[in-house]
Structure formats: structure tokens, C-alpha cells
Amino acid sequence: MAFVQNFPFLSIILSLFSGPLCAVLDGKWARRVNGAVIAIIGILSVFVLKNVIPAGQPYVYRMGHFSAPWGNEIRVGVLEAFMACFFCVIMLLCMMGGIRERETEIEESKQNLYYVMVNLLLCSLLALIYTNDLFTAYVFVEINTISACGLIMIRQTGRTFEAATRYMIMSLLGSGLLLLGICYLYAVTGHLLMSNIREQVQLLAAGGQHHISLMVALGLMSVGLAIKSALYPFHAWLPDAYGYSTLSSSAILSSLVSKGYIFLLIKIFCRVIGFDVVTESKVVNVLFVFGIIGMIMGSWSAIKEKNLRRMIAFSSVAQIGYIYMGLGLATEAGIVASIYHVLSHAATKSLLFVAASGLSDASGGSDRYADITGAGFRNKLAGTAFLVGSLSMVGMPMFSGFISKLFFAQAAVGHAHKMLPTVIALAISTILNAVYFMKTVIRIYTPMGAYDAVKGDGTGKADGIGKTDGTGKADGIGKTDGTGKADGIGKADGTGKADGIGKRDGTGKTDRAEENGAGSERSASDWQEVGRTGRQVVIWEQPAKSAALICFILLNLILGLNSDPIMRLIQGGIEMFD
Amino acid sequence: MNWTYLMENYEEAVAMILFGIGFSNLLLQKNLIKKIIGLNIMDTATYLFLALKGYIAGRKAPVVVDGMTDVEAYINPIPSGLVLTGIVVSVSVTALMLALTIRLYRRYHTLDLDEISTRLKKEGK
Numbered sequence A: 001m002a003f004v005q006n007f008p009f010l011s012i013i014l015s016l017f018s019g020p021l022c023a024v025l026d027g028k029w030a031r032r033v034n035g036a037v038i039a040i041i042g043i044l045s046v047f048v049l050k051n052v053i054p055a056g057q058p059y060v061y062r063m064g065h066f067s068a069p070w071g072n073e074i075r076v077g078v079l080e081a082f083m084a085c086f087f088c089v090i091m092l093l094c095m096m097g098g099i100r101e102r103e104t105e106i107e108e109s110k111q112n113l114y115y116v117m118v119n120l121l122l123c124s125l126l127a128l129i130y131t132n133d134l135f136t137a138y139v140f141v142e143i144n145t146i147s148a149c150g151l152i153m154i155r156q157t158g159r160t161f162e163a164a165t166r167y168m169i170m171s172l173l174g175s176g177l178l179l180l181g182i183c184y185l186y187a188v189t190g191h192l193l194m195s196n197i198r199e200q201v202q203l204l205a206a207g208g209q210h211h212i213s214l215m216v217a218l219g220l221m222s223v224g225l226a227i228k229s230a231l232y233p234f235h236a237w238l239p240d241a242y243g244y245s246t247l248s249s250s251a252i253l254s255s256l257v258s259k260g261y262i263f264l265l266i267k268i269f270c271r272v273i274g275f276d277v278v279t280e281s282k283v284v285n286v287l288f289v290f291g292i293i294g295m296i297m298g299s300w301s302a303i304k305e306k307n308l309r310r311m312i313a314f315s316s317v318a319q320i321g322y323i324y325m326g327l328g329l330a331t332e333a334g335i336v337a338s339i340y341h342v343l344s345h346a347a348t349k350s351l352l353f354v355a356a357s358g359l360s361d362a363s364g365g366s367d368r369y370a371d372i373t374g375a376g377f378r379n380k381l382a383g384t385a386f387l388v389g390s391l392s393m394v395g396m397p398m399f400s401g402f403i404s405k406l407f408f409a410q411a412a413v414g415h416a417h418k419m420l421p422t423v424i425a426l427a428i429s430t431i432l433n434a435v436y437f438m439k440t441v442i443r444i445y446t447p448m449g450a451y452d453a454v455k456g457d458g459t460g461k462a463d464g465i466g467k468t469d470g471t472g473k474a475d476g477i478g479k480t481d482g483t484g485k486a487d488g489i490g491k492a493d494g495t496g497k498a499d500g501i502g503k504r505d506g507t508g509k510t511d512r513a514e515e516n517g518a519g520s521e522r523s524a525s526d527w528q529e530v531g532r533t534g535r536q537v538v539i540w541e542q543p544a545k546s547a548a549l550i551c552f553i554l555l556n557l558i559l560g561l562n563s564d565p566i567m568r569l570i571q572g573g574i575e576m577f578d
Numbered sequence B: 001m002n003w004t005y006l007m008e009n010y011e012e013a014v015a016m017i018l019f020g021i022g023f024s025n026l027l028l029q030k031n032l033i034k035k036i037i038g039l040n041i042m043d044t045a046t047y048l049f050l051a052l053k054g055y056i057a058g059r060k061a062p063v064v065v066d067g068m069t070d071v072e073a074y075i076n077p078i079p080s081g082l083v084l085t086g087i088v089v090s091v092s093v094t095a096l097m098l099a100l101t102i103r104l105y106r107r108y109h110t111l112d113l114d115e116i117s118t119r120l121k122k123e124g125k
Helices: A003-024 A027-055 A078-097 A099-105 A108-130 A134-153 A158-189 A194-207 A211-228 A238-244 A247-280 A283-304 A308-329 A332-361 A380-394 A400-412 A419-444 A448-459 A474-482 A484-488 A496-506 A509-516 A521-531 A543-561 A563-577 B003-008 B010-028 B032-054 B077-108 B113-123
Strands: A059-063 A072-076
Touching: A003 A027, A003 A059, A003 A072, A003 A078, A003 A108, A027 A078, A027 A108, A072 A078, A072 A108, A078 A099, A078 A108, A078 A247, A078 A332, A078 A543, A078 A563, A099 A108, A099 A247, A099 A543, A108 A134, A108 A247, A134 A158, A134 A247, A134 B077, A158 A194, A158 A211, A158 A238, A158 B010, A158 B032, A158 B077, A158 B113, A194 A211, A194 A247, A211 A247, A211 A283, A238 A247, A238 A308, A247 A283, A247 A308, A247 A332, A247 A563, A283 A308, A283 A419, A308 A332, A308 A400, A308 A419, A332 A380, A332 A400, A332 A543, A332 A563, A380 A400, A380 A419, A380 A543, A400 A419, A400 A543, A543 A563, B003 B010, B010 B032, B032 B077, B077 B113
Parallel strands: none
Antiparallel strands: A059 A072
């Protein structure tokens, strides 16, 4: 056995033990240790991947050298190693992107505990990816849940406590069902190792025995993992948990935690139950239907949302729907498309979260819709990144989202019953995605003055206020003049906004309302809202976040432009599952 | 439908009924403490089911006493091991839920999750 074959086990143990280590270090050192551990594990996974690809077949690592039916095993194939590597990259970038937020939003004495949670989360994700034992998978699912709950509640506000409680309740319902499913399967087959269960299940399926028990076990496990990864009707906890926790937490939760469960479900489908049995069952149809409903309802809720981060969170519901739709197709192409979407969604959603926080940095720390007007001009890198993320989510060619949508459509073509619903759902969902993402992009690239002028025109507010050109905000508005659109409303242009800011410096709110005179109550509050915003953010102000954003954009482009080798890798990995 | 199966396997039936009780309590109760009790009932029902699967009538726990090493004398030990692992998991999760409940209670002086939500909405942000 080559030394490199120990690496998967070593990486699990490394992240597991660096957790307690971080608990005794102070915040700064814990951060360094955590970064180093994630990077080292990423590098180790690359070595594993380079070792596994030429071998062409997976290998089994026996824990403690107890052989098959009794011992606990780690099983490493191409897909597992690739996922481990990818998850490390995403996690490192998420941690880099949120350094500033963690320092300001988490209490000084609790800084190091955050890294304990992140290390445990990484450990459980790696174990979920590599393990060959169902009960071990259950234990690490619970560890994953607990550490994710810690990530949510470490920013101590009432909102996050409530979100963490709701998250825990839904997760525990899910893991209860998962555990019951595993017990059922154990009772029917008498094994806990995935490969042994597979053999028994095939024997049972060939003999037509215990059909109902197998279906019950499959259904329980699928529903349990679907609840945990926030498939549509079970998503109620998600927007709060993603919307109010600290930045790295929401990025990690959306891009990694739910994906860990989905990967486990794919493993259960392909390696435990066996794909042919799954295909015959009706469970996949249920996942398909809820996936499609989720695609549409998630986007619909996102359209109605007024808070940028919650909007992105609702978009996650839609994207999880895509993944389950792909699983529901129950073909190999569908599963490949789902895995590709796992990758592209992980890369894009964390990009969007980091970019959104960059935009709210430039808007006085607010992520409300009204406040981010023009933020794309104030923080150019975050604006660009948000644009890239949005285009990818909507599915523009060149970006990763397009490739996964293409794969979904290809997987659906020729499917007897599911082709039409899939294609229609893809089309509707793309349009809905475009509605809310393009709305946001237009909003962040609308200069404040111009936007307000358009609004002011309608309410007649612009008339009441004198044209104040020579105020501090004139810069931003000067840009507006350059664009064609602002010309038309040139007169109203300099009003409201510039005026408001000038005055705000000196006087209180009531004053402004009086001065405004003609302005209605509503326009006054609008005025104040936008007046709070506005601060130029340069790229080097937060070097870590900028670097993370650039890496995310590159990752997105790589996934979008270079899909063929990745696709072949995934296909090879799926074949190795057998 | 043959009801005699149900009577022969009444232990499993009881385990499933308990699981249902625990599950619906965890899902539907408003009071956080009752939710946690539901969680514990649910987990315990699963362990009951699992322990039943390992039990073979007339045999003993696999602890070697009096030099008896014959496999035929003992029950299947694996489910017992799984139950122990499961209990550890359930204890830690319960502790976490209770800690969260204490936090929420100190802040809002109520255990009603819905009321906490409405209050949060009233507070705005």
C-alpha cells in the first residue's frame, strides 16, 4: 500500500484534532491553524486524486485492519478525492472572504471557537465523502449538523438563535428519519458496510424479497437527507440561517453543508441501494416533483424578498431544487448533471454571498434593497463579482451555471415521462432567476442620483427641492451625466440625493423633512434611506476578500469554460461507484 | 393484510408508534422543552428498534462469564454497539438544544418558538 493511500484518513484525523487545538489557542492563531489545515488537506487531496486517476479503480482503506464484514472502511475513488479537493478550495475561499466580518461580528473571546466549528465541519464533510460505512455516515451527519448550528449561532443576536433553533429542529427530524432508514436497511440486509449492503440488496431484489422493506428504507433515507439539505417544502429554516449568520458561515452553509448531505444521498443511491433498484422505485419521482416545485417556488420567494442576502438564500432553495430534479431523473446523465450543479452552485453561491457583503460594505453595512443602489460603482470588484455570479445563476454561456443547465437539459432529452416537465421547469426557473438577479444587477449599477431622479419625477418631489449641484455627492452624479439615460432626466438629476446628503451632515431628520416641504412622508424616508449609503471601497481595503472574490470568479470561469475534463472526471467517478 | 404479523412483532410496532409520537412532537409542539422531549422519544424509539433487531430469544449479552465462549450463547452485539453510539449522539444533540433553549429563554422569557418569531418580526431587524 502506497503511503499516499493513507492521506484520506490522515486528512480526516488532521481536521478532527485541529478542532480541539483551536479551542486552546487565541483567535488569531486559531485562524492561522485553521487556514493551514484547510490548505494542507486540499493539497493532500490533490495527491490522492493524482494517485487515484491513473490507477483507474478505487481502493479500500481498512481502519484498524479488520476485514470486510466487521471492520470500518474508507473508500477512495476519483469522485471522492475530487470532491474533497473542491470542498477544501471553496472552504478556504469562504474563510478568506469573511475575515473582516468575523472579527467585527463575533465576540473577541469566542473567535477561536468559530475555528473549532469550521475544523469539525471540514472533518465531517471529508468523512461523509470518504466513508464506506452507513452508520459512520450517520454519526458524521450529526457532527455536521452540530457544527453547522454552531456556525449559525456564533453571531449572537436573537435572529441567529431563532434561526439556529429552527435549523436544529428540522435537521434532527431529518437525522431521525435517516437513522431509522439505516436501521431498517441493517435489519433487512444484516450489514453496515456499503459494498456488503449492495450485494445483499441485489440478491434480495433479484429474488423479489423484502421489496416493501427496501422501499421504506430508501424512502426514509431520501426524505431524511432531503429535509437536511433543505429541499423545497422543508426550507423554512434556510433564509434566516443564511441571511443573518456571519458571512463565512452563510457562504459555507449554502455551498458545503447541504452539498455534503446531497453527496451522501448520491452515494446511497449508487453504492448502497444500487442504481437499478432506485430507478425502479417511486422515490425518485417524489424527489423529482419536489425538486421542480422547489425550483419555481424558491425563485418566486426570492423575487419578493427585499433583503439582498435573504434573496440569495432563497435562490439556494431553487438551486437545491435543480439538484434534486437531476437526481429524480434517475439516469446516469442526470446524476452527473446534479454533481456538476453541486460544483457550480457551490462556487457561485459563495461568490454571491461574498460579493453581496462587499456591496453592503459600500452601502453603510446595510443589505436592504433600497440601500445598495449604485453600490456596483462604489465597490467595483464586488459589483463585477456579483455580476458574474448572477450571470452564472441565470445561466449565461461562459459561466458555470450554463453548463449545468445544459447538462440537465441533455439528461432529460429522451426521457419517457420526465423530459417535458424538466425542460419547462428549466425555462420557467431561468426566467424567474433572471428577473431577480437582473433586477439586483440593474439596481447596483444604477447611479444613486439617476435612480432617485426617476423616482422623484413620479412623485413630484424633484420640483420641490432646489438643484444642488455643488455638494459632496456630485461626484457620483457626475458619472450619471455621462450615461445616456441620465441625460433625459437631467434636470431632476442633481436634486433629492445630493441635497439630502449635504443637509444631513448638518441637521437632523425632522429638519430635512421640513425643508423638503413638498416631499411626501414616503419620499422623505426614501431620501433618508439612500442618504445613509455611499462610501467608496477600493480593492486593497480588504485584500483577503478581494483575493477570494477574484479566485471565485476564476473558479466560475474554469467551471464554465473547461467543462469537458471535469465532466469526464465525474463520469469516471460514477462508474467507479459500482 | 394479515394482522397476525403485527401481533407477533408487537415490539417493532411499539417502536414505530413511539417514533411517530416523538416525531410529531418534535415537529408540531410550540414549546421548546416539549420539542426536546419529543426528540428524545424519537431517538429512543429508534434504539428500541435497533436493540430488538440484535436480540435473539433465550440468549445473553455477549460478555464472557464462566468461560462460556460459544457463539450460540450470545445475542448479536453489533446493534448494541450502534445503540451506544446513537445514545452518545443523542445526548450531545439534546445538550445543544437545551443550551439554545436557555439562550432564547434568557433573551425573550418564553419557551414558545412561535411567539419568539413574532417578537423578532416586531423588533424589525
